[in-house]
Amino acid sequence: MDSRTGLPTVGMVGGGQLARMTHQAAIALGQSLRVLAEHPDDSAALVAPDVSLGSHLDLAALREFAARCDVVTFDHEHVPGDHIRSLAAGGHTVYPSAEALRYAQDKAVMRQRLSDLGIPVPRYLVVPSDDVTGPDEVVDRVTAFGRDAGWPVVVKTARGGYDGRGVWVVRDADAVRDLVTGFEPVPDLVLEELVPLSRELAAVVARSPFGQAAAWPVVETVQEDGICVEVVAPAPELPEDRAAAATRLALTVAHRLDVVGVLAVELFDVPVSSAAPDGLQVNELAMRPHNSAHWTMDGSVTGQFEQHLRAVLDYPLGRTDAVAPWTVMGNVLGGPADGPGAAVSLDERVHHLAARFPDVKVHLYGKGYRPGRKLGHVNVCGSDLAELRRRARLSAQWLGDGVWADGWSSDEAATAEAGGDR
Amino acid sequence: MDSRTGLPTVGMVGGGQLARMTHQAAIALGQSLRVLAEHPDDSAALVAPDVSLGSHLDLAALREFAARCDVVTFDHEHVPGDHIRSLAAGGHTVYPSAEALRYAQDKAVMRQRLSDLGIPVPRYLVVPSDDVTGPDEVVDRVTAFGRDAGWPVVVKTARGGYDGRGVWVVRDADAVRDLVTGFEPVPDLVLEELVPLSRELAAVVARSPFGQAAAWPVVETVQEDGICVEVVAPAPELPEDRAAAATRLALTVAHRLDVVGVLAVELFDVPVSSAAPDGLQVNELAMRPHNSAHWTMDGSVTGQFEQHLRAVLDYPLGRTDAVAPWTVMGNVLGGPADGPGAAVSLDERVHHLAARFPDVKVHLYGKGYRPGRKLGHVNVCGSDLAELRRRARLSAQWLGDGVWADGWSSDEAATAEAGGDR
Incomplete structure (x- = not known):
């Protein structure tokens, strides 16, 4: 105090x-x-x-x-x-406690626990490292799983992966052998079927020690090379019952795992089946503010960072309503070091972005530049989704690459594009 | 850099x-x-x-x-x-430059300059301290001004006053004598007629060195004892042409005084007359982020603090649209040290506020408690103005006093009031 x-x-x-x-x-x-x-x-x-x-x-x-x-x-x-x-x-x-955080730290433990709770997850098999005599046995196990569940197989390290690291998709036994040869030592692994997903969603909630929980609208997350590049809130054309099911699922996970703070449940949007009665399967869990809720900073009454503080302090939680029909978040990833825009300083990039899109909200992280590194994100709110996506994509790419993907030139443009439509 | x-x-x-x-x-x-x-x-x-x-x-x-x-x-x-x-x-x-800032530092200089620019101000008279032989002559000057312009007279120190300090309303010659006796030495003074205002407004704009300017919607500011307690954005029932005139006036001041950064123009809403052809007269100027625009932090696409940074950096300015039909700001003023809620800690106050009004946004300044001191403010956005004012007033007073003015008790209340209506 x-x-x-x-x-x-x-x-x-x-x-x-x-x-x-x-x-x-x-x-x-x-x-x-x-x-x-x-x-x-x-x-x-x-x-x-x-x-x-x-x-x-x-x-x-x-x-x-x-x-x-x-x-x-x-x-x-x-x-x-x-x-x-x-x-x-x-x-x-x-907060969160070690007992809760375990399920965000170890995919093997998480898969097992969610299965036990009856929460839909992709078909999976845990291969503990101390359960195999060496790489050859790993290859045998993956090959058997592939034969059984169908190829390709998703191979994940149980711990330590993020942003696509520690996850591989292997198409046959030869590919498995190539992958496993690189392991030294062999880590604990989780094998999963490659889910026929139509897209990825995220249901983000916060929960306090008192047990109060609050959910933001379910969003669609768009990944490229395993990294989230765009989030659309709410998820477009998501049927109301599926959105409600996703929220219910996230609240159940928060409650049953006794999560305190922000919990992001990354979901696969899949065809309805006995393995996915609501058309949803859980991909990953994160127990902290999460990239899929960065849109809340500008797009919701209560942003996820304030909500995380409220939750861990056991303050009552804030309203999670959206403040606009749509909010689109774009991640700013460092562009190639030798790209055509590499010489454009970040200061110039911010300047020209402000000139072109005066309604786009910038959030920069103060990080040194590195290709592919998350340097910041942008949010833009309004009612014309296609236009918001265009603005978010162009803005994030411009900040990351120093290049306008549509060839826009500030020298030619006399004025900013008409901004916003709220 | x-x-x-x-x-x-x-x-x-x-x-x-x-x-x-x-x-x-x-x-x-x-x-x-x-x-x-x-x-x-x-x-x-x-x-x-x-x-x-x-x-x-x-x-x-x-x-x-x-x-x-x-x-x-x-x-x-x-x-x-x-x-x-x-x-x-x-x-x-x-930024702003010394030349611009002078008009926010010295009310005598400001009144003269705005008059020269043809901008409506209340009838006034500057009484420079080196122009009077002593207190008696000040009394004579004020009395003469009162006879001429009508009593009561507003007496202001030209420099150094704020939040009602350095401003007195005197009703007759005796009151003038009492006031002036307290001056040691006599400061430069500005005498003004007491304007028959219906309310106070503020037109807040930002301007960059490049000359770009952006205006937020004109707001109503509510003062008690010379201190702003509430701001309503936009000003209720302000005719469109008067709002446009207020904005034009603020942009003119920003341009003609070469202001860079945020400029708040405090206005009197008065009957239309030859001295106020648009029904507006300028009260004060502030050349920095200002209390009358704190609502923008939650109620506008671009908050005033970001806009001030953009302006002084000569970045293009951000959109200033409101994100909700109404935003109400309430100032949190430290309550009496021996009041009935004095024993309720700030932590408890925040806690219970969050429980009652989950849509109210809190901004606390980390300041030590002192009666009457501005400790923070609250913002609340939505579409039901009367309800928003109720929430903002109750919330600000609760945070300042530790007392709910309507007698609400968290012990009796089972649930939060239904929050928000966006």
């Missing part, structure tokens, strides 16, 4: 963009986020005054950090469960 | 809540605001990592600060013009 303001102090382990934007939300609540960052130039460390430098793997650093916070929460899923349990045993309030 | 991100650095002189909220906006633009604060526990110093401690009256401190910024701007109007000119002469970019 801050003795001067009488308000609590939340600490976040990890100094990435999620912590950065959580600090931004904390300011409105009269607070200032404490951050445990690895490097002084981490995204959040650049904007928050109370930063401790240390590793999320170092229990002593975590303990020292937690001693100065009323609640500890996380920017990522990489804090070992044993460390979290140690903090809790030491009397610190930590 | 931040060499790592390639983005510019804005520095703000003054560490109050305006700097605090400007930092919040800077985060989205990939930046971090530099702040020159007087005390380490100033509102902005609590949330921004790059804070220099120093006085805005100390030229050496200003110079050292400016050397680390691409643009310098202000949280308040109290930096001496000569200091600002020195910075500019030293090659620093400072």
Whole structure:
């Protein structure tokens, strides 16, 4: 508790963009986020005054950090469960708990638990590393699964993958052999059928220790090369009953796994079947503010970063209504280092974006440039979905690449495009 | 320019809540605001990592600060013009300029200049301190003005007043004598007729060095004891032509005074007359983000703090459309230290507010409690104006006093009031 303001102090382990934007939300609540960052130039460390430098793997650093916070929460899923349990045993309030976070840390454990709860997931098989004698046996297991469930097979490492890393699609036994040869040592694996999905959805909710939960509208997430590039809120043409089923499913997961904070449930939109009675299967879980809800910063009464703070503080949750018929989020990914726009500085990019689309909201993370790196995102709200998607795509690509994909030139354009339609 | 991100650095002189909220906006633009604060526990110093401690009256401190910024701007109007000119002469970019800011610093100069520009202002008389031999002559001048323009007379100090300080309404010669006896020494004064206003309005615009300007909808501001307690956006029942005239007037002031950044023009809504052909007269000017535009943080596509940054950086300005039919802002003023709710901690207040009104947006400034002090504000958006005003009033008062003015008790209430109507 801050003795001067009488308000609590939340600490976040990890100094990435999620912590950065959580600090931004904390300011409105009269607070200032404490951050445990690895490097002084981490995204959040650049904007928050109370930063401790240390590793999320170092229990002593975590303990020292937690001693100065009323609640500890996380920017990522990489804090070992044993460390979290140690903090809790030491009397610190930590959300989500180690028991809940486990299901976002380990896909094998998550698949098993969701199956047990009767929640639809793709057909899967866990292959624990200590259950196989070596790479040859892994190949045999995957091949048998492929024969049984059909090729191609999705091979995932149980822990540590994100943004498409740690996930491979293999088409036959030869491809399996090539993949497994690269493993050293063989990790715990989860094998899954390649689901005939029409698209990906996300149902994002927040839940407090008191047990209150609030859900944002279900969104469509668009991936390229395993990385989310676009989110459309709400998901276009999603039948009302399927949207309600997705929300119900996310609330059930939050409740049954005792999640506190934001929970994102990534879903496959699939044909209705006995394995997907509502036309939905769970892909992944994330227990923290999530890319699929970045649209809420501008598109909802309560943004996900404020809601995560409310939840871990056991404050009542905020309204989650959309403030416009549609919001589109576009991720800004660093373009090729030798691309045609590489020489255009980020300052110039922001300048020209503001000139062309005065209604597009920019969120930059202060990160150094690297090809493919998530450098920020844009949101745009309104009522003409096709136009919003055009603006979000063009804007995100321009900020990432320094190139307007439609050839627009600021030199030729006398005026901004008429902005917004709310 | 931040060499790592390639983005510019804005520095703000003054560490109050305006700097605090400007930092919040800077985060989205990939930046971090530099702040020159007087005390380490100033509102902005609590949330921004790059804070220099120093006085805005100390030229050496200003110079050292400016050397680390691409643009310098202000949280308040109290930096001496000569200091600002020195910075500019030293090659620093400072917005607004000393020449523009003068009109927000000195009411005598402002009244004269606006009159010269043909902009309607109340009937006034400047009484420079070096033009009077002593208090008796001040009494004579005010009395003569009262005889001429009618009693009561509004007496204002030309410089240094704000939130009702430095403004007195005197009803007769005796009251003038009582007032003037308290002056030591006699300051420069501006005498004004007490305008028969029906209400106060504010037209807030932003302008960039390039000359681009953008205006938010004209709002009604509600004052109590000279302090703004409520803002309604847009101003209810304001005829379209009067709203357009108010906007035109603010854009004219911004242009003619070469303002850069946010400009708030406080207006009196008065009967149409030869002295007020559009039914409007200018009360005050502020050249910085302003209380009358706090509603834009939740109620407009572009909030005033982001817009101020865009303007001083000479970025193209953002869209200023409202995102809901109505937004109401309520100021949170510290209640009496011995009031019935004084024992209710701010944490409890936030908690119960969140429980009762999940659609109300809270903005707290991290300031220590003091009766009458502006501790924060709330915004609420929707379509039922009377209900929004009720929510904003109750919420602001609850946060300030720890008392629900309507007697609501969280113990009796089973659920939150149905929130929002967007």
